[in-house]
Amino acid sequence: MNPSPGTPEIRVDLGAIRANAARLVAHTKAPLIAVVKADGYGHGMVEAARAAKDGGAFALAVAAPEEALALREAGLPGMILCWLTNPDTDYKACIAAGLDVTAYSVAELDAIAEAAAAAPAPASGGERARVQLKVDTGLTRGGAPRSEWEALFARARRGEQEGSWRITGVWSHFACSDDPDHPANDEQERAFREALAQAGAAGLDPEITHLSNSAAAILRPSARFTAVRCGIALYGLDPAPGHTPDIGLRPAMTVRAPLVMVKDAEPGAGVSYGHLWRAERETTLGLIPLGYGDGIPRHASSPDPATAAEVLVAGRRRPIRGRVCMDQFVVDLDGDRPPVGAEVVLFGPGDDGEPTAQDWAEACGTINYEIVTRIGGRMSRTYDDSGDTFVHTPTVHTPARHGSQG
Template identity: 55%
Template sequence: MTRAEIVVDLAAIRDNVRTIAAFTGTPVMHVVKANGYGHGLLESARAGRAGGATWLGVAGVEEALALRAGGDSGPILAWLITASDDVAAAIGAGVDVAAYTVADLDRIAETGLTARVQLKLDTGLTRGGASRPDWTALFERARAGELDGSWKITGIWSHFVASEEPDETINDEQEKVFREGVDEARAAGLAPEVIHLANSAGALLRPSSRFDLVRIGIASYGLEPARGVSPIPLRPAMRVVAEVALVKDVPAGQGVSYNHRWVAPADTRVALVPVGYADGIPRAASNRADVAIYGGYRAPIRGTICMDQFVVDVFGEPTILVGDEVVLWGDPEQGVPSAQDWAEAAGTISYEVVTRIGGRLSRRYEDLGGDSREELA
């Protein structure tokens, strides 16, 4: 082990994708944006493909092109195309690109290349996608471009507002509006290959939203998109580990770390963990999160998480030694904190916890076959 690393179990990603595909009975788009949610872009993509993912999903063109450069030749959707992106390069690489507006379609036509295009509809999230008053013009332009050979409309899709809250009525409203949009698109002469709406929570909790494809992001990596209501078991793929750098005794009344936001109420012993917020450890979890040391011993963070390090209380335990492994988060079935535990301690979501981790940490990949290799994060 290095001083601190992110350990990714590729078998977990592979198994999660396979399990979700079997449970939903629907082809899966494995979402690998944001460096595979912090798990590594190429490695996560390969694991997802091995688990049966027919599509990969990314936000930007650079991510899609990196997948192509890494050898992936299957269907990929890039859905957040900006004015400065090289859309021609994506089209030339056979990447499906998303269009939100007529202007997007015009820009695609200007490349002179025959594109694969997916139309995104805004059904209530009020983020990317075509607003309902603009659908008719978008569909008409899309059909005209098909007739003149500028592109093939390969998909129509949207995104839920609150699929992790299955009882929210906005889910019903969005699905109804989305179906109306698909019907209008077909009436305009479009015949997309795939219709998709469901993200991780939608795929697991809302069968009616699965359509032709489900987009699986956080669930691919073994984290529950809806806390405590997942209908299938998922195995976290990420484990973040470090080593104890120092152990010292602290007398009662002594403050710990910046601004002494924690003061020892009794004599104790603390251990120093050599990672901090520069590596993506949430500073907001100061005095709230805990770690596992020495085979599952739970040690709470004491005081402020610093840029490069933080301190945990080992309660005078003499068996905690310099060099012992510290698990910040991993699979809770192994008796260690989870990314969700850290998210709750920091007042955020597990998505942010796993995607922000990195900094100076190395990344190591493991598999059921026992192979592992390292790379810099």
């Protein structure tokens, strides 16, 4: 086997992310919060954040405070929201960096108040911390349950009056927005409106209110409120396959590797661990130097040729044969003999017939989110810019201070 001249890589098109952000603003006509958690869904958090801001996003959002702090340290300005805290969260660092932290409970507000009391008073006066409140409207995951809304809002208002914080947002998250006809969507939107009414009755007047993730932002105009929160759509992937209209989103990630070996296989030859697949006839096989150690799903393997994941080699899609291993997998070249070093495209935007992340998701029985987020391992990540310069001057770039609640 001769060494390959190439190395596996994840190539990210920043122009696509920038244009996707602009298209989402144009379609929703709402301020865009760009979600760049989990290292930008595998695309690179800081790079994706900059591209999204260039495309018109007014704010950024991540899960962990550590992610938000890294964005601020990289020089990203403006609102940066984080929402997964724990008992050891360094609220003082978050306050010093001007981050928006999320509280689900009175206990979390008390912890933030303690940190705020120890923080230096802003030179301009006013509140020390920026806090958003998450309410559970039916996802039954994070967020304050309905039974605690009254106490949460009362404590939040008291903290405002004491100068501990400014309540900058009230928000929640859909459970079933990828299924636009699911009755839970109406129920959650109704519950969110009830939460906003309670918050208002408590004297809160948040800068933004947001409920919609990517699917709801695109499919459910009534739930856009004063901002929308988009993650997967920012990277050009469909948040609701089978339901989403074409608004011009373009996948930003392409995964490539070199072909490192070509060999003959006789009829009956078993391939890879467990001989999940045996050659039914004489064929040729290609070896790809990636495996589940690099985020390639083991479920991409299948004994059924109709359901195995595919890659593009020498202008043709080639199915995976046998088990995906930790470092490598095998594809059926169907008698062809591409040269060692030939480019293998695992997935990309589909321009040249290559599979997409959605194709891989369907083959693996999962969602496109998982395909792009888990990929990486020992691969390098490189960036280019397609020059996609979708231009749109939206009527709204930032939330109106007293904007519509629906």
